[in-house]
Amino acid sequence: MIALNPTVQDAMLQAVADAIDAGSPSPGLIRIYDGTAPDPPGADVTTQTLLAELTCSLPCGTVADGTLTLSPIAEEGNAPATGTAGWARIVDGAGAWVADLDVGTTGSGAAIELNAVEIYQGGIVRITQATLSAV
Helix, strand or coil, rough: CCEEEEHHHHHHHHHHHHHHHHHHHCCEEEEEEECCCCCCCCCCCCCCCCEEEECCCCCEEECCCEEEEEECCCCCECCCCCCCEEEEEEEECCCEEEEEEEEEECCCCCCEEECCCCCCCEEEEEEEEEEEEEC
């Protein structure tokens, strides 16, 4: 187990936020896929299908008390394919990998919470909450 000073936790998460915003002037993107995330994290997407792509705010969010809370996503994504959301990838505005995250429905406790994990082509995809925690 590792226990970090709260100031260190916040600095670590601020570095993540800065990485998401690094592709400025374009904001970061949250890409939602079916299947399981690549192993190792950050590896190329292979057989997973892109179900939605949503644009982060710029700056992407705020850090406080060991949590990076992404700002509300102003737009809703229209799904290019049908499937069950299995994971999400955050990339900066230039497309560089920042993080792979779990997804779930609202209240699930997943890093990325969606209005529904069953996604249908042409349907609306809404992120209801997105948080990354250091604890």
